[in-house]
Amino acid sequence: DIQMTQSPSSLSASVGDRVTITCQASQDISNYLNWYQQKPGKAPKLLIYDASNLETGVPSRFSGSGSGTDFTFTISSLQPEDIATYYCQQYDNLLGFTFGPGTKVDIK
Amino acid sequence: QVQLQESGPGLVKPSQTLSLTCTVSGGSISSGGYYWSWIRQHPGKGLEWIGYIYYSGSTYYNPSLKSRVTISVDTSKNQFSLKLSSVTAADTAVYYCARDKPPYGAFDIWGQGTMVTVSS
DSSP, X not given: OOOEEEEOSEEEEOTTOOEEEEEEESSOOTTXXXXXXXXXXXXXXXEEETTTEXXXXXXXXXXXXXXXTEEEEEESSOOGGGOEEEEEEEEETTTEEEEOXXXXXXXX | OOEEEEESOSEEOTTSOEXXXXXXXXXXXXXXXXXXXXXXXXXXXXXXXXXXXXXXXXXXEOTTTGGGEEEEEETTTTEXXXXXXXXXXXXXXXXXEEEEETTTTEEEEEOOOEEEEEOO
8 A cells, every 4th residue: 555654743833934744655646645634623624636736715825746756735824723733645546545644733 | 515414323332333324415426526435533643544435336445444344325315324344442433424526536525524432
């Protein structure tokens, strides 16, 4: 199966800071990489699909990039409402879906 | 807009079968074009995909759970269901149903989740 790693596992940043999370796949997944935001007690919310496409209604301060095995998720200017855990997730039509372990984002 | 709602027992005894149903509203499973998945999250942990079903009944399961999982669909009720057999405490989790947006393999709509505890 395809393993996903994320770093860091947690971070603290100030409001207005640029925040970057990386996700690495154990093998080439092309652009089949999605990013989610999960707040406590809530279901995950899709933010970015196909590595770099912003889901409808998601603020433009969120962005994604990468292909192959290395991907990046960025919040250009951290807002208080962005406090959450962020997950990457890959899709392979033979091996199914795998999520990364998550990155918890806090306000400093 | 499409909404998903999980339902089922919150407590299951060890060795029994966990059964959950996801009711889809605001859209028809039969219209096709989407895959319907079950995903779980162990307390304080990450997310694990369990499997999906298409309206036609075709399924695909996580290999690590395949021997215990059955997902079925009832298009007349606009529902799909999960059965997980021979449960243990390790199956205690929040279970989500979700819609997969092909071809991206992205889960764009989720239910609110339902907590299932395995305990005697």
